Amino acid sequence: MAKVKSVFENEAALCAAFIAGLPDDWTAYAETAGFDILLMRHADGAQIGVEAKMTLNAKVLLQAAEGLYASRGNGERAAPDFRAALVPHGAAGVEMKAIARYLGIAVVEVQSQASRDEEEKAFAERYGIGYRRAHRNEKPIFMPELPALAKYDWREEWADHCPAERCKVPDYVPDVAAGASGPSQLSEWKIKAIKICIVLERRGFVTPADFKHVKIDRKRWLDMRWLTHAEERGRYIPGRSPLNLRAAHPVNYGQVEADFDKWKPAEPEAFKPMAALL
Structure with a gap:
């Protein structure tokens, strides 16, 4: 046949x-x-x-x-x-x-x-x-x-090339289509950026300490106008062209958000509820 x-x-x-x-x-x-x-x-x-x-x-x-x-x-x-x-x-x-x-x-x-x-x-x-x-x-x-x-x-059929070190995989299975033209990759940087976006959504601002906690550089965020300086010193708010990673990675965004308590940064003292300060 x-x-x-x-x-x-x-x-x-x-x-x-x-x-x-x-x-x-x-x-x-x-x-x-x-x-x-x-x-x-x-x-x-x-x-x-x-x-x-x-x-x-x-x-x-x-x-x-x-x-x-x-x-x-x-x-x-x-x-x-x-x-x-x-x-x-x-x-x-x-x-x-x-x-x-x-x-x-x-x-x-x-x-x-x-x-x-x-x-x-x-x-x-x-x-x-x-x-x-x-x-x-x-x-x-x-x-x-x-x-x-x-x-x-x-x-x-399969040749084992025995690498000294295997590739690093992301913490979440990427919600992107394999083999698509111009794919959006779920890199380690992007997972960290999603965390900053989530903090920004929940609190309304982010601080240098948040970037340090997540281990991501804030300079790019300011250069790209994703963030801008708030009136209060040491705080950043959404800029002229905010980064929208929820639209780019809806499934992964929700997964990172669900794990918020596992990775969340400490709240700034002035932002903590009054009951927590007593």
Whole structure:
């Protein structure tokens, strides 16, 4: 039977289908550490850096391999254990797959729902409805499967690059679409900036002590006119162009806000309720 090529609208749709089919023991961090997707295995923290393209070409292999050899020897830097190029099912040529293997990059092919339905229909017509149901339940949405802990058969497809240090992942799973054009990344700086915005919303002003507590520089906030000086010395209020991170990261903003009691700065003495000062 002929191989059915999967069709996705764009790379974001390809990434979404892949993430939806991930095993429960992996978490996907979209647009993290320079990759379209950074996967992390819960059991041991092993990571896979994933770059997505609509076809397997030299560009996606270069992206997936970026920094691979810079992570070895002197000047080692954080890197994932494994590297992968993510493409639609049927979009990987034999020659490019061979090059990927030489580079130690796994080629993961994702099958769209439309192609799965078409393939299952063909199986049903040939073998009967019972085979179709079994095929639907057993066949994974992407191949090869991710490397499993304490198993070694994955070594045929996955090369462990053994970095000295793994990539740092954010405290919250980014609420952004992987593979989207011009993505908004949830960086460590942005999480700190969200905290400043939350304090500003709740109190109406922020202080130099708040920036010190959150460990973020306030100079950029003033230069960009996100904040301006209040009449009272040592306080900043919203500026001409306030930063709106709630709109950019609605889910993450709510998560950081829910954790307010865990990270909140101390209130300025003059701002504390009178009962607290007695």
